[in-house]
Amino acid sequence: MSLKIVVLAKQVPDTRNVGKDAMKEDGTINRAALPAIFNPEDLNALEQALKLKDAFPGSTVSLLTMGPGRAAEILREGLYRGVDQGYLLTDRAFAGADTLATSYALATAIRKIGDFDIIIGGRQAIDGDTAQVGPQVAEKLGLPQVTYAEEILNLDEKTRTITILRLIDGGVETVEAPLPLVVTVNGSAAPCRPRNAKLVMKYKRALGAQEKAALTQNGAELPYADLYETRPYLNLTEWSAEDVDADLDQCGLNGSPTKVKTVMNISFQAKENKSLTGSDSDVEELIVELLSNHTIG
């Protein structure tokens, strides 16, 4: 049995390493100060997909991402690890999408990819931490969902069922689900394999149309231009809203029921505090004070 797997991945600002210059003076995020990375849990999802490809020869893994032209980097990172085909869904019409509009756009693109057995992505992205896009894509496609997956334990070719270990609050459970379905994977699942050197050599010059346009701005010549004719796999696939036949009313800001009213930078007001040293007398005084006001004891 060969499987058709679609991996969902997002390019995100690395919110885990936020430096002092990450916030502008007006309190908005200075995205330029944060490196753009492959959303960590999407890498865990990619690994589960590649493991299935290893176990079921003839299977294919497609990678779908949505974002600006530079998100083609996500497709290359996938190709370096064994992805067969990448798709970048990119259009101004998708800008400002909340999770509902994002999942609508992804679902239309998945329908265009067409044939699939498993759609798999990370549990959540580190810029929003919502964990909503996976289940919403499943609902839009009318498919079952298994979220918080830790490991794919088995896939039965005859019954076309998949057995998955997932984390639940305070424990674990094992579920059996029919194909096709949507799976979201935890960050504690198996880490993604490293890039494969041969695949890096093969795909390192792969570019999306917007990246090529950026390189040839001001009349510059595209480096290695002839390669893109002799090696068609170096031309990364970009799809617009029109390409996937998306209803513009359901895309981007228009299709987003939630609106951001205000954004506030977190700052903690300093309290007036009592400063003590670690000396015996200071610690004794502290304990006595806490006992006397019944905080302890």
Add this chain to the structure above:
Amino acid sequence: MNNIFVYLEIEGRTVADVSLELLTKGRKLATRQGCRLEAVAIGSQLDGIEAQVLPYGVDVLHVFDDPKLAPYTTQPHASVLIRLFKEEKPQICLMGATVIGRDLGPRVSSALKSGLTADCTSLEIGDHTDGKTGKEYKDLLYQIRPAFGGNIIATIVNPEHRPQMATVREGVMKKEILDPKYPGTVVKHKVADYVPDTEYVIKVIDRHIQKAKHNLKGAPIVVAGGYGMGSREGFDLLFDLARELHAEVGASRAAVDAGFADHDRQVGQTGVTVRPKLYIACGISGQIQHLAGMQESKIIISINTDPDAPINAVADYVVVGKVEEVVPKMIKYYKAHSK
């Protein structure tokens, strides 16, 4: 119609704390909005469940009782809510930001094409003017949540679509019984009218729930350690102090990531939110993500060699010194003075 609904998470036959916290909040919102508070119980063997629910000020409890509805699987529970909400047209729907709530909420919101805000830490009612159209909206639900890795707090509104849905983190809201004899009504629904057989597609074949080993969330005193504790052995000292004070031990994310403490002891945005009467932070520098999970503690003591540690800004007492010297002295003087 246009009432406030809370989805009840039920483990075994017990309603989860997070759901009771939401009922408490939901009651306040319903009173503010002049509408009813309704709750939805979906599961198996739910006879008598109203005794756990109505005292929180619930006007109507909807019960969907069928052996196939427990343990939780996504589609049957989603199907109940989707159909019920199409009939009842709630203005607001709340659920816990737990594994179940975060699995169920998006599925329901997608089917209803309503908005959903994940992991809220605060909910308020207020007005909103659309920046582009200038249209004014009265009495919307302000859904307030950390975003961008905890570096910002965003207020989200849902002007046009109903219900306004939000998941809320466990422990950030208080649970409080309104009236033990609150006169709510119970409506038992026929499950087959809400869940077609085709929705039962996922089988749970094995399930292990461990009872929590400790009660960090409810502890009146928390002794927490950070990366500065240096090792798992370093944490032993904190357990000693905790034993004396009848406290629980918490940890910062850095300490958990370094393997000094178990994951379930993590305090902060991605861990547990605590609000004890006393929080003793030992060797914790105080990343904002950590502060978000403990800043509402009544009294905060910071023990740190760094007098400029960010956590000192929220502390009531700052002890500048080495934890391994200060904590044994605390134990010593506590023993000396508490008797």
